Amino acid sequence: MTLPEAKEILLLHRDGIADAGDRSMAEALELMRQEPELRRWFEEQRLFQSAMRAKFGQIEVPAGLKERLLEAAPSPSNTARRWDGWFRWAAAAAMVALIASTTIWLKPRAPDRFADYRARMVRTVLREYRMDIPTNDMASVRRYLATRGAPADYVVPPGLMPLQLTGGGFLRWRNQPVAMVCFNRGDNQMLFLFVMNSPVKDSPPATPAFSKVSDLATVSWTGNGKTYILAGPEEPDFLRTYFGSTPGATPAIQ
Numbered sequence: 001m002t003l004p005e006a007k008e009i010l011l012l013h014r015d016g017i018a019d020a021g022d023r024s025m026a027e028a029l030e031l032m033r034q035e036p037e038l039r040r041w042f043e044e045q046r047l048f049q050s051a052m053r054a055k056f057g058q059i060e061v062p063a064g065l066k067e068r069l070l071e072a073a074p075s076p077s078n079t080a081r082r083w084d085g086w087f088r089w090a091a092a093a094a095m096v097a098l099i100a101s102t103t104i105w106l107k108p109r110a111p112d113r114f115a116d117y118r119a120r121m122v123r124t125v126l127r128e129y130r131m132d133i134p135t136n137d138m139a140s141v142r143r144y145l146a147t148r149g150a151p152a153d154y155v156v157p158p159g160l161m162p163l164q165l166t167g168g169g170f171l172r173w174r175n176q177p178v179a180m181v182c183f184n185r186g187d188n189q190m191l192f193l194f195v196m197n198s199p200v201k202d203s204p205p206a207t208p209a210f211s212k213v214s215d216l217a218t219v220s221w222t223g224n225g226k227t228y229i230l231a232g233p234e235e236p237d238f239l240r241t242y243f244g245s246t247p248g249a250t251p252a253i254q
Contacts (some may be wrong), residue, residue, distance in 0.1 A: 003111055006031045010042055034214065036190040037119065046210070052122055069137040097122050107119055111239075114227070118220060121180075121194045122213045122231055129190075131167035141168035141181060152197040159242030160230075163191065191232035191242075194244055200227050210239045219243065229244060 009028040032038045111120075132143045138156075146152035146171040160183050169180040173196065181193040204220040204227070211218050217234040219242065220227075230242060 003031075003035065003116065006038060007041065010038075011045065012014070013042075015016060035119065035123075037115070054145045064195055117196070117200050117227075118211075118213055118218060118229055120173055121171070121178070121192075121229055122216050122218065125180075125190075125192050125231065126214060126216070130169060131180075134167040136165045136167075138165055141165070144168060145179045146179060147171060150179040151195045151197050152179065153224075154179060154181070154193070154226060154228070155224060156181070157194065157230060158244055159243050160191065160193065166190070185232065189233045191230065194229040194231070196227045197225065198227075203227055208239060208243050 006028040009024050010032060010060060013029070025185050029035045031036055032042050067224075133141060135141060142152040145168060150170050163183040166182045166184050168182060171178040171180055171194070175198055176198045179193075179195040181195070183191040183193070203222050206222055208221040208230075211220065212234065213231070215234075217238045218233045219230045219239055222228070235241065
């Protein structure tokens with residue numbers, strides 16, 4: 001389940017209503033608990049819904065309004081039915097307008113920023129990690145990725161060069177091909193290098209930047225026209241270990 005799909009489902013969630021029998025809702029709630037960004041969004045929606053319920057609860061119909069309108073009508077028997085229908089139509093129209101405006105206001109933005117891309121790549125290896133081509137030969141990995149249209153001329157950070165290559169995989173993000181190159185850091189813990197050709201909104205700078213995403217440490221940067229992410233289990237000096245640098249320094253990536 002993607003973040004946009006989860007948001008669409010969670011828009012239907014209401015506090016105090018059991019969702020245990022709804023598998024889609026249960027999956028969306030579980031993803032919300034794991035994804036900080038989705039959790040923040042969900043809390044904002046809950047606050048908005050609570051505020052809307054409170055506002056509706058404050059609306060009062062003027063006492064005797066319907067009776068006064070009916071008394072002013074020339075034919076009570078027929079007009080009563082007309083006014084009753086008019087009230088129902090007006091209430092329905094108001095509700096449709098409210099739903100339409102609220103839907104537009106709450107419509108999730110397209111997940112097209114770098115943070116969305118990075119979260120998707122991390123979630124992929126945490127949940128459904130697989131290699132399309134298990135091999136220790138980098139040339140074979142590059143050839144395979146090239147046949148799928150994924151970046152094959154990527155640059156491997158210096159700290160990964162001594163590690164054992166275990167293979168690669170082909171992924172997609174917003175219909176753009178993504179290369180995944182997998183390394184064993186020596187203790188059966190895997191490191192994943194993701195490379196995408198297309199630019200991403202809010203792309204990272206050329207200087208590699210460290211960030212913790214879910215349960216993985218990540219380093220992100222832009223170089224030779226590509227967007228890179230290195231992700232793996234958290235360890236001391238993650239940035240220095242694989243880039244030979246400290247935060248803020250520009251490493252030599254070969």
